[in-house]
Amino acid sequence: MTTGNRLKPKNNSKGYSVTKVIAITGKGGTGKTAVAALLIRYLSKKGKFILAVDADADTNLPETLGCENVKTIGDAKEFLQAEITKPRPDNPDMNKESILKSKVYEIIEEMAGYDLLVMGRPEGSGCYCYVNNLLRGIMDKLIVNYDLVIIDAEAGLEHFSRKIIRDIDDLIVVTDASRRGFRTAERIRELVDELDSNVGRIHVIANKVTDANRDELAKLAGDLKLNMIGMIPLDPKIEEMDIKGIPLFEIPDDSIAAVEIENIVQKLGF
Amino acid sequence: MAEFPFEISPMFEGERVRKEGMFVELGGPKSMGLELVRAKPMDEIEDDKVTIVGPDLKEMEEGKTYPWAMIFNIGGELVEADLESVVERRVHDFINYCQGIMHLNQRYDVWMRVSKDTAAKMDSFEPFGKAVMMLFKTELPFIEKMQVTFYTEQAEVEKQLEVAKEIFKARDARTKDLHDEDVDVFYGCTLCQSFAPTNVCVVSPDRVSLCGAINWFDGRAAAKVDPEGPQFEIAKGDLLDAKTGEYSGINDVAKKLSSGEFDKIKLHSFFDSPHTSCGCFEVVGFYIPEVDGIGWVNREYQGMAPNGIGFSTMAGQTGGGKQIVGFLGIGINYFYSPKFIQADGGWNRVVWLPSMLKEKIAETIPDDFKDKIATEKDATDIQSLKAFLQEKNHPIVATWAAAEEEEEEEEEEEEVAVAAAPMMMPAAGFQMPAMAAMPMMSGGSGGGIKLTFKNAKISIERLIVEKKEKK
Numbered sequence: 001m002t003t004g005n006r007l008k009p010k011n012n013s014k015g016y017s018v019t020k021v022i023a024i025t026g027k028g029g030t031g032k033t034a035v036a037a038l039l040i041r042y043l044s045k046k047g048k049f050i051l052a053v054d055a056d057a058d059t060n061l062p063e064t065l066g067c068e069n070v071k072t073i074g075d076a077k078e079f080l081q082a083e084i085t086k087p088r089p090d091n092p093d094m095n096k097e098s099i100l101k102s103k104v105y106e107i108i109e110e111m112a113g114y115d116l117l118v119m120g121r122p123e124g125s126g127c128y129c130y131v132n133n134l135l136r137g138i139m140d141k142l143i144v145n146y147d148l149v150i151i152d153a154e155a156g157l158e159h160f161s162r163k164i165i166r167d168i169d170d171l172i173v174v175t176d177a178s179r180r181g182f183r184t185a186e187r188i189r190e191l192v193d194e195l196d197s198n199v200g201r202i203h204v205i206a207n208k209v210t211d212a213n214r215d216e217l218a219k220l221a222g223d224l225k226l227n228m229i230g231m232i233p234l235d236p237k238i239e240e241m242d243i244k245g246i247p248l249f250e251i252p253d254d255s256i257a258a259v260e261i262e263n264i265v266q267k268l269g270f
Numbered sequence: 271m272a273e274f275p276f277e278i279s280p281m282f283e284g285e286r287v288r289k290e291g292m293f294v295e296l297g298g299p300k301s302m303g304l305e306l307v308r309a310k311p312m313d314e315i316e317d318d319k320v321t322i323v324g325p326d327l328k329e330m331e332e333g334k335t336y337p338w339a340m341i342f343n344i345g346g347e348l349v350e351a352d353l354e355s356v357v358e359r360r361v362h363d364f365i366n367y368c369q370g371i372m373h374l375n376q377r378y379d380v381w382m383r384v385s386k387d388t389a390a391k392m393d394s395f396e397p398f399g400k401a402v403m404m405l406f407k408t409e410l411p412f413i414e415k416m417q418v419t420f421y422t423e424q425a426e427v428e429k430q431l432e433v434a435k436e437i438f439k440a441r442d443a444r445t446k447d448l449h450d451e452d453v454d455v456f457y458g459c460t461l462c463q464s465f466a467p468t469n470v471c472v473v474s475p476d477r478v479s480l481c482g483a484i485n486w487f488d489g490r491a492a493a494k495v496d497p498e499g500p501q502f503e504i505a506k507g508d509l510l511d512a513k514t515g516e517y518s519g520i521n522d523v524a525k526k527l528s529s530g531e532f533d534k535i536k537l538h539s540f541f542d543s544p545h546t547s548c549g550c551f552e553v554v555g556f557y558i559p560e561v562d563g564i565g566w567v568n569r570e571y572q573g574m575a576p577n578g579i580g581f582s583t584m585a586g587q588t589g590g591g592k593q594i595v596g597f598l599g600i601g602i603n604y605f606y607s608p609k610f611i612q613a614d615g616g617w618n619r620v621v622w623l624p625s626m627l628k629e630k631i632a633e634t635i636p637d638d639f640k641d642k643i644a645t646e647k648d649a650t651d652i653q654s655l656k657a658f659l660q661e662k663n664h665p666i667v668a669t670w671a672a673a674e675e676e677e678e679e680e681e682e683e684e685e686v687a688v689a690a691a692p693m694m695m696p697a698a699g700f701q702m703p704a705m706a707a708m709p710m711m712s713g714g715s716g717g718g719i720k721l722t723f724k725n726a727k728i729s730i731e732r733l734i735v736e737k738k739e740k741k
Contacts, residue, residue, distance in 0.1 A: 084482070085481075089485075091442050093355050095362060095376045097491075108286070110288050129550060
């Protein structure tokens with residue numbers, strides 16, 4: 001049968017693709033989710049069409065973006081896994097890819113100007129090779145819908161080692177003013193070398209920076225040969241919103257953190 | 271190629287039509303959506319015809335959801351009813367090739383959206399129908415004639431749905447009735463080779479993949495879409511042995527995929543050249559030499575099997591893509607196969623299952639067998655298992671008697687055999703050769719010998735019979 005080659009897609013994962021994939025990671029508590037939310041907010045306001053992905057098992061991004069009770073890829077995977085490992089499926093000839101794709105498309109939250117996808121809970125005990133393989137294909141085709149994919153990822157980068165999302169153009173490691181935060185940044189850089197995924201550039205953003213530690217942090221980054229592209233000041237506005245339970249997405253444009261995000265985006269060039 | 275108001279390309283396959291950009295939604299979670307392909311005689315098909323029953327696109331209200339059914343009729347010299355499902359699977363692909371039209375799911379769960387941009391370029395679903403049929407006839411040239419009817423009226427869709435459900439039911443029954451001998455090709459899968467490099471996964475109609483996730487139909491669908499992908503065709507080749515499920519084509523692939531590690535894989539054999547075990551199997555089978563039977567334990571079962579080991583330990587010993595005689599990883603659905611370890615006695619050989627697994631697969635256990643298979647509630651060690659099997663008169667017990675008798679008859683040889691193959695639990699890396707031929711019970715003792723050969727073809731170069739020395 002002559003399927004495929006006649007109508008080859010223009011943009012596959014290897015060839016021409018306009019979608020940029022940005023992953024934001026770092027030690028827990030450094031504020032990586034806040035940085036991700038601020039980037040999503042600024043870039044979507046700038047008119048970029050974004051797929052926001054929460055790839056941290058400790059799902060925080062939806063709330064930060066002002067979205068609650070989201071369904072997750074984990075749920076979709078469990079659904080399909082249960083369906084296909086039924087001892088005796090009702091329909092052995094079901095199209096598992098189209099069913100999983102339907103579930104994935106159903107759980108995508110359509111926010112104003114961007115889409116949100118939550119990876120959610122870790123896998124159960126069975127073998128997910130097949131389901132993950134289907135998911136990989138679905139994600140490949142899904143991400144070309146967007147200008148940017150912004151991923152809030154846990155420091156272990158588990159979803160990348162599984163290659164659910166294959167390639168990262170820009171990896172941003174968020175660190176706070178602690179030495180351990182910088183150590184995590186170093187470790188992530190080493191981890192990236194071990195991943196099969198292609199990672200383009202690696203940057204570091206220092207978060208919760210004060211005048212007292214600014215110079216020291218810059219020096220530390222230099223010593224560790226980390227490419228620091230921004231220092232987000234400790235912003236009282238963010239703390240205030242957090243206590244009041246206002247989603248960070250609603251931060252005013254002129255808050256000091258939002259202004260620094262603008263500078264960072266300029267340096268990143270998108 | 272005819273002109274269509276929208277672009278057509280596989281690059282639109284993953285295109286997501288968002289609520290904001292959507293003109294109408296067809297079927298989906300909020301309504302009902304159906305797709306069906308039927309094989310029809312050539313003279314009943316008006317080629318390229320699109321019929322719309324109910325409101326057409328221009329009569330639809332923006333932002334609304336409508337019920338949706340599409341019935342494709344196909345004809346051609348090579349078209350037969352068995353091809354319906356193969357063709358139907360491609361509906362998803364070809365509709366998604368159309369720019370601005372999103373298609374998800376299948377059968378009676380179809381969910382579609384038409385974008386505002388595409389809706390603005392056409393008044394009717396007609397060009398859409400023609401485009402999809404063009405793709406079908408181009409990509410699947412055995413379709414010579416094709417016609418489609420779209421239904422958008424609740425009552426009509428319901429009517430079609432009712433008819434379709436019966437058709438799906440009949441089709442599923444046929445599907446479940448497909449066996450190894452009915453097809454020319456099996457499928458292989460290399461997904462597990464990333465951690466089990468010599469693993470050779472062969473999926474046939476009568477044998478689901480070890481992970482339970484991939485059946486023969488999935489292999490067929492995946493191999494057609496991407497022949498270079500992880501699932502691929504295996505030509506059956508010659509049937510070498512129907513009982514054990516040995517095919518020359520599988521043996522060839524076994525050699526190739528295991529880099530020469532194995533030269534034979536027999537699909538329905540437990541002892542002789544069994545299927546390799548990857549590591550992600552749903553269930554592992556283990557030989558229990560003391561009763562000459564096979565027990566099975568599933569991944570979810572936390573306890574110990576009567577051999578004193580649990581799933582994870584056995585999985586550790588069995589996995590890695592090796593042929594471990596005495597252990598076998600399987601997918602749960604293989605219990606439903608009419609060829610389930612038929613080379614080694616099938617259900618007659620099964621002596622133990624965890625109760626949760628036994629319950630799960632109860633419908634496939636032969637009726638007269640259900641109470642003869644022990645669970646952890648009946649037997650937790652070899653001793654209690656033996657007693658249970660004897661009490662329930664499991665058919666395996668008869669073979670013990672036969673073995674005992676034989677042993678008595680061949681006492682001299684038996685002593686040697688027992689020494690050479692001590693009764694031991696399968697342990698790490700322990701590969702049991704020719705297990706089926708091993709005498710299983712240590713017999714009683716007594717003086718004198720009696721040799722009986724029935725239907726035997728034995729060539730003996732030298733036979734020495736000596737008087738047994740008394741102590």
